[in-house]
Amino acid sequence: MTNTQVTHIQIDNYGPWTVTPEPRREVDLQTLQSRLFADLSQLFGNRDGYVFFSRFDNMIAVSNGLDLDDHRLIQESVGNRYPVTMSLSVATGTSPVQALGDATSQLQEEGSAQDKHRREILKGRTIDDEFRTADDVQIAHFDVNDATGKYTDQLNEFDTFIHIEQGYAELMRYMRQAHDSLCFFVGGDNVIGVCPDLDEADYQDAVDHVHEAVDVDLKVGVGRGRTAQSAGMDAKHALEDCRAAGTDVELLF
Numbered sequence: 001m002t003n004t005q006v007t008h009i010q011i012d013n014y015g016p017w018t019v020t021p022e023p024r025r026e027v028d029l030q031t032l033q034s035r036l037f038a039d040l041s042q043l044f045g046n047r048d049g050y051v052f053f054s055r056f057d058n059m060i061a062v063s064n065g066l067d068l069d070d071h072r073l074i075q076e077s078v079g080n081r082y083p084v085t086m087s088l089s090v091a092t093g094t095s096p097v098q099a100l101g102d103a104t105s106q107l108q109e110e111g112s113a114q115d116k117h118r119r120e121i122l123k124g125r126t127i128d129d130e131f132r133t134a135d136d137v138q139i140a141h142f143d144v145n146d147a148t149g150k151y152t153d154q155l156n157e158f159d160t161f162i163h164i165e166q167g168y169a170e171l172m173r174y175m176r177q178a179h180d181s182l183c184f185f186v187g188g189d190n191v192i193g194v195c196p197d198l199d200e201a202d203y204q205d206a207v208d209h210v211h212e213a214v215d216v217d218l219k220v221g222v223g224r225g226r227t228a229q230s231a232g233m234d235a236k237h238a239l240e241d242c243r244a245a246g247t248d249v250e251l252l253f
């Protein structure tokens with residue numbers, strides 16, 4: 001049974017900050033956002049978590065293995081080094097969608113994202129070490145079949161981008177609705193899914209759906225682990241198995 005620990009990361013009062021005392025240069029905002037993502041990726045990643053940039057002002061981490069003290073340290077480190085602060089809310093559950101929903105509600109209870117008095121909230125519960133298992137996290141690594149041959153080497157870069165994004169949009173929506181999963185674009189032609197206990201038929205269903213809906217062909221490798229890092233690494237190996245065998249879906253567990 002999966003038990004995903006999800007952390008909702010939200011920059012505090014960011015909207016008003018971007019226009020105070022007057023609109024800030026867009027390049028500076030882009031630099032701040034991408035550096036913050038890079039730092040969080042490393043801070044969570046060093047502890048075997050994964051961070052997804054989602055909207056950049058809000059990010060989502062799979063944080064199995066990090067306790068509240070770890071979260072506090074990350075929050076403090078960002079607060080010391082950036083002109084903005086961030087709030088962190090953690091929740092767990094067999095469904096990643098439910099866990100994220102709970103984490104978000106906890107944060108919303110503390111006030112608006114644009115409330116200048118709501119700062120550096122740290123809320124929620126992490127999984128006690130004694131209850132953690134090797135099946136807690138299920139990660140799916142999706143990849144577009146022959147994206148290089150079909151798109152990158154054929155179309156202009158913007159039209160390639162449209163094809164990849166359409167595949168991603170359809171997949172993220174379908175996995176959210178039909179399979180209770182959170183999917184994130186991670187660059188190139190890759191999407192990483194944070195999933196509950198899904199089986200091979202569920203993944204085949206998602207691959208088939210995206211093919212039928214938007215004519216983008218995917219393959220997917222799936223792994224399980226105690227942390228996002230170990231599940232994610234197995235997912236990458238499973239994806240290599242897809243490439244070797246020419247299959248759509250491979251599970252490494």
Ligand SMILES: Nc1nc2c(ncn2[C@@H]2O[C@H](COP(=O)(O)OP(=O)(O)OP(=O)(O)O)[C@@H](O)[C@H]2O)c(=O)[nH]1
Pocket residue numbers: 143144145146147148149186187188189190236243
């Ligand atoms: N984030 C991330 N990006 C990757 C990964 N592997 C490949 N990519 C990206 O995906 C792009 C396409 O690479 P591939 O998916 O290997 O190539 P492909 O043409 O789709 O060929 P097949 O996947 O073998 O069908 C690369 O240029 C990278 O940008 C990965 O593990 N993680």
